[in-house]
Amino acid sequence: MPGGMEDYSIIADKAIMMLSPYMDEKLTIENIGIVEDFSPNPGAWQIIESDSTIVCSLYEESGGLLEAVSNFAGERFEGISERDALDAAAELLNYISGAYAKEMSERGTACELQPPDYGNKLKKFSAVKICRVRLKTGKSKMGISIGVLDI
Amino acid sequence: MSGILIVDDSKTSRKLLRELLEDNGFTIIGEAExxxxxxxxxxxxxxxxxxxxxxxxxxxxxxxxxxxxxxxxNAKVIMITAAGQREKMVEALKRGAEDFLTKPFDANRVIETVKEVLDMG
Structure with missing residues (x-):
């Protein structure tokens, strides 16, 4: 994880912890980096307000998010663009944000979670230092993007 | 058998909670989003x-x-939210909520809490 980005590191850690039960045992981090924009791919996003305003998103790359949400919700979806699949992605993201908020609360920083949202194209956010974590399993890939909103 | 109303904007969350409660003998009489x-x-x-x-x-x-x-x-309401939202939970309890549950759901805690609030514990 790039230096000085502890919040991002905690969120990424919680995301992998929450996602791993729903993905195959070959789940690994493919790469981590700073990027210019959030991925426009289908997915879910959520705003977390504390000392700064953070947006966190889960997005599809090649079947990884679909795999995770199908196992999480206990049903087979036609594709990640299906409304119910994206709803499941948003709920899974809510768990991740909640785990982050709990850890921050234990460290003395209160966080307020906005309702998660989802879509076939990520809402436009103006953020600085967007961190992208790409995950891969034996047969699929998905991503996590985390950024501090520029407001 | 007691009837339960689930209020949650997430269809996935409503489904997971409905399945858990129905598997343990409770009756869901409605869902609101x-x-x-x-x-x-x-x-x-x-x-x-x-x-x-x-x-x-x-x-x-x-x-x-x-x-x-x-x-x-006399309404019995159990509040549910993601983890780490302590201030909101305290606010809800002040306003008359009976208890609260956090996501992800711990199945045993959900069933115990529902039974206690329904005086079935």
Whole structure:
């Protein structure tokens, strides 16, 4: 994880912890980096307000998010663009944000979670230092993007 | 058998909670996807218990809880939210919520809490 980005590191850690039960045992981090924009791919996003305003998103790359949400919700979806699949992605993201908020609360920083949202194209956010974590399993890939909103 | 109303904007969350409660013998008599709908369904269905998500668009769970408790001071409402939202939980308990549950759901804790609130524990 790039230096000085502890919040991002905690969120990424919680995301992998929450996602791993729903993905195959070959789940690994493919790469981590700073990027210019959030991925426009289908997915879910959520705003977390504390000392700064953070947006966190889960997005599809090649079947990884679909795999995770199908196992999480206990049903087979036609594709990640299906409304119910994206709803499941948003709920899974809510768990991740909640785990982050709990850890921050234990460290003395209160966080307020906005309702998660989802879509076939990520809402436009103006953020600085967007961190992208790409995950891969034996047969699929998905991503996590985390950024501090520029407001 | 007691009837339960689930109020949550996430269809996935409603499904997971419905399956857990039905597998343990409880009856779900309705589902609402926001506070406004939850309040209307409370008035029409008169459930024995409401599980109420806090973070919802349009009308959140705390506002809906207040309306329900204003209309029926004996209403039994269990609040549900993601982890780490302690201040909101405290606010909900002050406004008359019976108890609270955090996501991800711990199946045993959900069943124990529902039974206790319904005086079945």
């Amino acid at each position: 926001n506070g406004e709908e939850g309040y209307q369904m409370y008035k029409s269905l008169k459930p024995d218990l409401v599980t109420m998500d806090i973070t919802m668009p349009r009308m959140d769970g705390i506002e809906c809880l207040s309306l329900i408790r204003h209309a029926d001071e």
